[in-house]
Amino acid sequence: MKNNCSLCDYKSAAAQKLTQEELKHLAPNCVTVKFKKGDTIIRQGTYSTNVAYLKKGLVKIHIDGPYHVQVVRIVKPRNYLGLPTTFGDKINQYSVTAIDESEVCFIDISTFRQMLQLNPDFTNQIMLELCKSELESYQKCVNRTQKQIRGKLADVLLDFSDNIFKSDTFTINVTQEDLGNLVDASRESVSRVMAEFSKDGIIEVKGKHVKILDKDSLKLISKKG
Amino acid sequence: MKNNCSLCDYKSAAAQKLTQEELKHLAPNCVTVKFKKGDTIIRQGTYSTNVAYLKKGLVKIHIDGPYHVQVVRIVKPRNYLGLPTTFGDKINQYSVTAIDESEVCFIDISTFRQMLQLNPDFTNQIMLELCKSELESYQKCVNRTQKQIRGKLADVLLDFSDNIFKSDTFTINVTQEDLGNLVDASRESVSRVMAEFSKDGIIEVKGKHVKILDKDSLKLISKKG
């Protein structure tokens, strides 16, 4: 697909720091690829050759653990997907899979490096994002290991509502097994807790469609476990 | 303390990319501070105003979790301590405490930013380290949540032996409570597992002094749980 990065409506915060000149140079060195639900965008263990950037859709980042997969996080558009794995290691340390139909822009790594060399504002923004996501991953890990399932599921529901879908009603295109892998619980436990939340009138579930009825209760459960 | 960064024997991989000129500029903008065992180097919740770099000693990075502290990791010299917390947020998102007597170099953040602007090799190295540590934190989180205590303790002992002390005998200046917070277990469980490892002839413990007798067993336990 022929690109014109200058006109791209989905520029990252970092790319917005680039000059017209630099964007013109970027255009021939990146490709946009569409993925269907369930498609693998990045596969753990393969060589990482490009920086991936999510323009549209929704994806999950996941790692093969010693016993089962762990879903590290759900990522929404306007975020880079493979920065640490592209820069930090030649081999991808995690997989990325489309949850909804998605559009990903793959940027040639040496071109990306050139941008870093040329434009300090760009670099600064990228570093900021790297740092933020590292801090976030520390915090997430603490919650994962210390909170119990009810609290973690409440967190996830709040995250979906507040950050990802920005709405009290949303459709989660992931199985309960995925949710389990996201909060380090078995799918049975997820099922039970979701049923409990429903029964208590905190959420309303119709298939994959979720409506949050009582956000305050969720916040309380998130805090108190 | 008056600095001469050019002559510094503890330069980071990144700082080694700096020119004499740049090092000269760096010198008046950083201070080296000594810390005794138990001293707080960075305190979660306070403003972060400097980049911290560990020259000598040993420190732990820890976060206050919802129920108890989590020791994120033990850091050995020639590593930055506060990059994500300094760049990613105005407020420190974690604490750093000296485990052994330590020397930390505090670098003024605007000077550090200048280096990033001036020297792309420096920047590249810093970014590499950021990415690596993010990947590492993903991996650690997976292990933390999926392995059981025996496996996690084996990991820690192997990490001490292979990476931190680079010796089969070492002195861990941390309590079993700390070890518990490092592997997400109670201090009682740590005590029990250590006793078990001792009984099985895998390690020899005399107070805080540990000798690894059977590394292969540890590796096996690390893998199989």
Added chain:
DNA sequence: AAATAAATGTGATTTACATCACAAGAAAAG
């Protein structure tokens, strides 16, 4: 539309740890 596969719901059972409770050692403070 029928057949097959995938995802969920729910009870019964098991388990790895936490927590509690207290004893005994080791360090630090007086």
Added chain:
DNA sequence: CTTTTCTTGTGATGTAAATCACATTTATTT
């Protein structure tokens, strides 16, 4: 050197959540 505080060891008890085992519902394929 003695007292107090911190750290460790070890049993008994409790518990959140995994696992097992099916039943049932919802998708997908043919």
